[in-house]
Amino acid sequence: MGIVIGILGGLLVVILLCLLAAVLSKPTLQSQEVDSTTGQEQAIIFNLENIKAATRSFHDDNKLGQGGFGTVYKGTMPDGKQIAVKKLSVQSLQGKKEFLNEVKLVAKIQHRNLVNLLGCCAQGSERLLVYEFLPNKSLDKILFHPERSKELNWHRRLNIILGVARGLLYLHEDSQLPIIHRDIKASNILLDENLEPKISDFGLARLFRRDETHVSTRVAGTFGYMAPEYAMLGQLSIKADVYSFGVVILEIISGKKNTNIDLSPDFGSLLEWVWRSYMGGNIVDVIDRSIIESVPNDEVSRCIHVGLLCAQTNTSLRPSMTSVYAMLLNLSVTNLPNPINPTFLNLTQKDDSSHTSASTSTSTSTVGSTTSSTLYPSINDASVTDFGAR
Template sequence: MSNSEFRILVLLVFLTMQASGAAAGLARPNCVETCGNVNIPFPFGIGAECFLDPWYEIVCQNGSVPILYKIGLQVLNISLPSYYYPSVDGMISVSLPLISSNASCWDEGLGGPVNFEGSQFIFSQRWNVFTSIGCNTLATVNSTESVVVGCRSKCAGNSTNISKYNACSGRDGCCQTTLPDNLRGFRVDFKEEGGPQGCKYAFLADRSRFLRSNETGLYDLSLNDTVPVVLEWGISNKTDYELKLIQQAYGSGYLDPFRCSRYSLYGLSTSQMPFIQCYCNGGYGGNPYLTEGCQDINECEDRDLCPGICVNKRGTYDCVAGRKTPIIIGVGAALGALVLCLVLCMLYKYVKKRREIKLKEKHFKRNGGLLLKSELSSPEGNVEKSKLFNSKDLEKATDNFNDDRILGQGGQGTVYKGMLTDGKIVAIKKSKVIDEGKVEQFINEVLILSQINHRNVVKLLGCCLETEVPLLVYEFIPNGTLYQYLHDPNQEFHVSWDTRLRIATEIAGALFYLHSAASIPIYHRDIKSTNILLDEKYRAKVADFGTSKSVSLDQTHVTTLVQGTFGYLDPEYFQSSQFTDKSDVYSFGVVLAELLTGQKPISSLREQEGRSLATYFIISMEENRLFDIVDAQILKEGKKEEIASVANLAKRCLNLNGRKRPTMKEVAMELEGIRKLQNPSVILQNQENHEATESYNAAFPSNKSNIDMDVITFSDVQRLLPSESW
């Protein structure tokens, strides 16, 4: 049984228990506890004074159909977070209508956008999947937070049967993709490719439905016009009720009735949720959101809750072993029993230590450690700058990954600030689970990035593979992002024209270095001001290679998944799904426009046609209004000829035709030329640096040209922001 099937089985078992088990004590006193076969636990409720706020109000339609009143969706199930089933966070399952490309495609009409903004609900990333059905279609999910994901489906013929599918891989008219983190609202856009091909359908749905609907394995669209969707829910920390609840729960130990957390209870995940969830501790049951809602239970009555040893303590049976964190308690008062406990304790420590060693070896092999080790020892690999870190050293460096050390979090992992034994400050990224089928690609990506040696690229120092998920170690960049200094009104540091021109030149040099690698060029694919970090001397550092691709010189990269950031995404790439070095040039052009205007890449304050900074900038240039949109401070400090030269370069980078854009080499040389004309001392400064203009012609030291680099990817790294405290 695969991991995904096991998780779905756990979910089904738990939801069945929730639906069939007794619901006593889960609702507020004197409130209705069920509607049909659905339990209604507080903070949800039916009737006045029975729910926390209007988002949690349930209306029992016809006495048996629960409706989430504020958004008008039918409720299929509600679950509370569980200590005993950590794979099931607080969830509510609702019915959403199918979304069609045309109102005539479905009797019920066109499904509209879905928006939970202002609520404490998010679409579950791990339980839901986005599916598009229809021939030759690009379907994109556009969220309310400017995040876009999507997939492309193709058909061999001109039509397909859209009722049932055995598989959904992008062919035969069906494709699927995962959702971004903390998605609260979305709309779906369809784009036909190759001419109209009939009706198109898309939906978010509970992935477990695809494993249990029928023998073929997928959902039957001909029988339903709605699909079940899983929402994760919690409570806010901004009202008196929630703050009081948090005060009672935070800091409590494992023997206290309940706990609250901002982090998912699922497995070893440390992803932060936009709300808090509370659960009754081991040995307790009930509803943690009610006063004294968690009551002591007899775990020994259910062997699923207590697979270990049951002990009678003063007339009350309790579970000693088998919990998530075993607690060793002395059983007996006699000296012989005490000696036995000491012997068992020593044996336990020995077994635990042996188990940890075996587990590290297993993780090391699964994460590609043997492959990386062979490359490190190979004289032809030329990867001496890579380093394998010890897990103990990294745990010590981060104070056992203390929450106070968190620098930032992303969809694929969490970044911590740490200090190595030699006193070096580093940023340590704890990835989420890696796809075992792409281990070789992951290791190859680590080897490539560890060889990048450019002063304007964040350095990957090495990795640790003996943990359950890989740990990546980067140099620490202390002064935040370029976006903060350009757009944060609280920033007191003024970015002068000289500084902006220098930063632009440094970014261009770094991208030219990546694009011009002799054996394995790298396309960054997500250049934006939030991915440009500033070091202690405010020098630019290109970061976040999470969506980067290493591509052989005789290949182009085509993908069925469209990913990127609104405002920076190359329109030509969005249309063709073919990413080239000129796509990075377009994104760099947007950053240049930001540096010139001081405006954000996407802004609702500009007129409709100018919400995109790229469009607004090009229109202003064509209407000879450049100096009307340039940052007023720049006009005071810079010469108009220099500003116009940089603006014309930005305009060329933003050309809708990728072939007409300059290469990063041309961009870097042109910016360097502007700086030299502005300040001849720049030549001397460059000569003092170990990577001056000559670095533009440098190539990667790797000679591993025989490795297949078509689609090598590793998980994205959240920007390395400085922490306020250790």
């Protein structure tokens, strides 16, 4: 009897495995899993042929943009649902790491100000990430466009600032473990049909223990948005995201890109220009000309002040995202602390070989320079990683 039961049990296991293999081998659109604790759908496994059909074999007409480690395409599923597919470079080791990182992290987080990862595909040599499609693309496509920037009145700009702050607050404080995004910038903030912001591109994100002050790591991110202690020393903490967010606030208010500004040659960056204007009492000069007539002075002054607090050199002086959000809403904070002069990265200075060089300075003097490749800007503003020896 024992032998018979053992044989039957073995046959049953074999049959179940065969059935499972048959199901997984079918060219179905997706395989879904549901989180038993939340009832929410988890990451979906997409079939490569279905993604190719949706994007017309990744046709150039469906190309939405080029990222640091791959290209993003628009796709339309058989039911009419639109998707955005990031096709990671198979030649890039970093692209493979980004794929695993996003699947591991983004599938576990849900927030209205974070882009929704629908699923992924790892078939053959292809590594694909499938996201919800957001019709207004990224913030930089509108904010820095000479005509489209007029669509962003002050109310919409303030709403975008608050939405990004909520998303970062969730990542830093409300997720199971703090998550550092490491690449907060206008091109990584997507806008839905109502111009509501969603933080995207978590390929460089990493978990961070709450009892850690910082970790020493290889530098990855985008020049002009990286905090100085991270860009020059490799010291990473959630305050690095705070710094990047401060830069983005100033970009949203001014309508000028931090790494490509057309200002006086006396200024090496947007941050330096805003700081000088703030210290000289000329905050009005900072405001985008297209919205200046409709901006409440108290609100825009507060946002500029908060942006400068976020971009301070001393990490201990930068506020947490909890404090930042409260200050932006003018909740429980009546008198804001005065910001201390930030470190400026000169983004416009030229050396003898006509390559862009970077130097760091405070508001009063030059304190040093660096030859690290980390501080050379990316030509297409893509995320970059500086690999150091072990």
